[in-house]
Amino acid sequence: MPTKPLSHQELRIWNALKHIGQDALVRVAQGIAEATGLSGPDFGVLSRVADLGNGDLRQQTLAESMGWDKSRLSHQLTRMHKRGLIRRRSVEDRAVMVTLTRSGREKLDSARPVHAASVRNLLDRLNSAQIDSILQISESLGQDK
Amino acid sequence: MPTKPLSHQELRIWNALKHIGQDALVRVAQGIAEATGLSGPDFGVLSRVADLGNGDLRQQTLAESMGWDKSRLSHQLTRMHKRGLIRRRSVEDRAVMVTLTRSGREKLDSARPVHAASVRNLLDRLNSAQIDSILQISESLGQDK
DNA sequence: TAAGATTGACTTATCAATCTTA
DNA sequence: TAAGATTGATAAGTCAATCTTA
Numbered sequence: 001m002p003t004k005p006l007s008h009q010e011l012r013i014w015n016a017l018k019h020i021g022q023d024a025l026v027r028v029a030q031g032i033a034e035a036t037g038l039s040g041p042d043f044g045v046l047s048r049v050a051d052l053g054n055g056d057l058r059q060q061t062l063a064e065s066m067g068w069d070k071s072r073l074s075h076q077l078t079r080m081h082k083r084g085l086i087r088r089r090s091v092e093d094r095a096v097m098v099t100l101t102r103s104g105r106e107k108l109d110s111a112r113p114v115h116a117a118s119v120r121n122l123l124d125r126l127n128s129a130q131i132d133s134i135l136q137i138s139e140s141l142g143q144d145k
Numbered sequence: 146m147p148t149k150p151l152s153h154q155e156l157r158i159w160n161a162l163k164h165i166g167q168d169a170l171v172r173v174a175q176g177i178a179e180a181t182g183l184s185g186p187d188f189g190v191l192s193r194v195a196d197l198g199n200g201d202l203r204q205q206t207l208a209e210s211m212g213w214d215k216s217r218l219s220h221q222l223t224r225m226h227k228r229g230l231i232r233r234r235s236v237e238d239r240a241v242m243v244t245l246t247r248s249g250r251e252k253l254d255s256a257r258p259v260h261a262a263s264v265r266n267l268l269d270r271l272n273s274a275q276i277d278s279i280l281q282i283s284e285s286l287g288q289d290k
Numbered sequence: 291t292a293a294g295a296t297t298g299a300c301t302t303a304t305c306a307a308t309c310t311t312a
Numbered sequence: 313t314a315a316g317a318t319t320g321a322t323a324a325g326t327c328a329a330t331c332t333t334a
Contacts, residue, residue: 002258003257003258003261003262003265004261005257005261006260006261006264006265010264010265010268012280013268013271013276013279013280014264014267014268015283016279016280016282016283016284017165017166017169017267017279017283018166018169018170019166019283019287020162020165020166020279020282020283020286021162021163021164021165021166021167022166022167023286023287024162024163024286025163039301039302040302041301041302059316059317060315060316060317068303069304069305070316070317070318071303071304071305071306071317071318071319072302072303072304073317074317074318074319075301075302075303075318075319076301076302076303078318078319079300079301079302092312093311093312093315093316094310094311094312094315094316094317095315095316095317096316096317112148112150113147113148115151116148116149116150116151117148119151119155119159120148120151120155122159122162122286123155123158123159125285125286126158126282129274129278130278130281130282131158132278133274133275133277133278133279134158134161134162134165134278134282135157135158135161136275137161137165137271137275137279138160138161138162138164138165139161140270141165141168141169141267141270142164142168184323184324186323186324204294204295205293205294205295213325214325214326214327215294215295215296216295216296216297216325216326216327216328217324217325217326218295219295219296219297220296220297220323220324220325221323221324221325223296223297224322224323224324237334238293238294238333238334239293239294239295239332239333239334240293240294240295241294241295
């Protein structure tokens with residue numbers, strides 16, 4: 001049986017869904033970048049090293065905690081090292097530990113309140129029905145294939 | 146006044162919001178890629194040239210209809226030209242017209258039902274309250290700064 | 291000049307191939 | 313060997329600088 005084209009209404013919903021998180025993410029990332037020069041991925045990496053590792057975290061653990069593959073993280077860390085944000089240190093068992101530099105720590109500390117304020121500002125515009133929907137959809141789309 | 150860190154619940158909502166559209170988008174794009182070899186951006190460009198331009202569209206009009214800047218579109222068209230999907234033709238007034246090649250048209254035709262089925266499959270999982278929320282949030286985040 | 295487009299440099303993301311070493 | 317990580321190629325996106333031509 002032939003698949004009918006998407007209706008105008010279906011397209012409207014699909015477009016809204018596609019852009020909803022992306023727009024929010026871009027806005028928050030811009031605030032952080034203006035305040036500190038950190039990109040979104042920079043901020044994510046620094047936060048986790050600080051929180052999970054107390055400033056010193058196994059690279060593989062870091063990758064898992066972000067849901068990134070090892071290659072993506074390796075490339076990102078290479079760029080962050082060039083920017084002076086992190087240091088890498090080989091240890092036993094082929095592992096690599098990631099450490100914040102002083103500059104990385106300082107920028108993270110500056111970025112955190114900006115991030116929190118900006119995320120909270122977005123979330124404050126949502127009512128409880130909208131929040132429920134977001135959590136439900138995220139769960140139902142995250143499951144199965 | 147100091148900004149309080151985000152609570153666990155705030156983070157949960159923020160993460161759901163960030164991933165909700167991205168995950169859906171990736172899933173739909175993968176289906177199209179498997180069936181036709183077209184990427185998401187390829188499919189978007191081809192669809193619009195076919196629909197708005199009847200197979201022949203001014204580059205600037207195309208960029209506006211996608212919400213892309215001219216540079217992004219130019220790079221994308223260069224790649225699509227290398228893949229044999231489109232042709233460019235200079236016309237009066239410094240403009241450039243974009244045309245589908247036969248291969249571009251054929252792949253678009255193959256991709257359309259896959260795209261429609263896959264989007265519809267996602268949307269069918271949403272109840273009307275969730276759809277309302279999506280449309281509302283998209284509107285409220287799309288506004289103001 | 292200025293509208294329309296291209297280019298180059300750089301960041302991010304994905305995949306497959308390759309290194310390194312316990 | 314195989315776990316842990318790096319590298320290289322390519323696609324995508326952004327921004328500023330540079331054509332090109334009416």
